């Protein structure tokens with residue numbers, strides 16, 4: 763069996779007396795799409811943040827492509843997030859003063875690519891994501907669905923190993939949300955990236971390869987479900 767792209771082992775995260783993660787084990791394969799579901803407050807976002815190196819776990823380990831990443835310093839974790847991970851979150855992720863194409867080019871430029879090359883790479887994402895002609899629009903001049911597609915382009919442009927998405931369509935109407943999620947699942951897979959997506963929507967979960975249910979900071983194994 764090939765090694766998983768991303769794995770978490772025995773992840774524990776506490777906030778004061780709250781145990782947000784209570785020993786989570788998880789492995790994500792290459793180009794696999796994993797949906798994380800579960801009630802509000804069950805630990806889904808905390809799990810995503812620990813896996814993505816945003817939040818250090820109190821116990822346990824996170825490995826990316828065979829390398830342990832949870833013990834790296836903040837500088838190296840942030841470089842890793844920029845080069846190996848893509849993020850699609852719900853709100854406020856595009857810089858309002860920059861045209862769409864510059865928003866998409868930004869992660870590459872932060873990684874040292876020249877502006878010209880970065881914008882060229884950024885432009886190539888607009889047509890496949892149905893954004894043709896919107897390159898110079900600012901986020902405030904885009905619909906919610908278009909802005910989320912720009913965010914998807916921005917997450918994919920550095921060719922990340924893993925894309926993390928946390929309820930990325932919560933602010934959209936259902937039809938637009940579904941179209942956007944379908945695009946996210948298909949585009950990450952098409953690019954050989956793995957996807958870890960938190961969603962409350964069973965339709966979205968159904969498009970993923972696997973659905974994990976988080977309850978009280980633990981992953982519920984369907985075979986052992988008691989309720």
Ligand SMILES: Nc1ncnc2c1ncn2[C@@H]1O[C@H](COP(=O)(O)OP(=O)(O)OP(=O)(O)O)[C@@H](O)[C@H]1O
Pocket residue numbers: 777780781782800801802803804805806807808809
């Ligand atoms: N920064 C924080 N400080 C204190 N408590 C926190 C913090 N972040 C999360 N928590 C707590 O940890 C638990 C898990 O929170 P988390 O955000 O992971 O839930 P979630 O499953 O993403 O919920 P939702 O579906 O509402 O987004 C909750 O009890 C929450 O109140």
Ligand SMILES: [Mg+2]
Pocket residue numbers: 806807808928
């Ligand atoms: Mg959450």
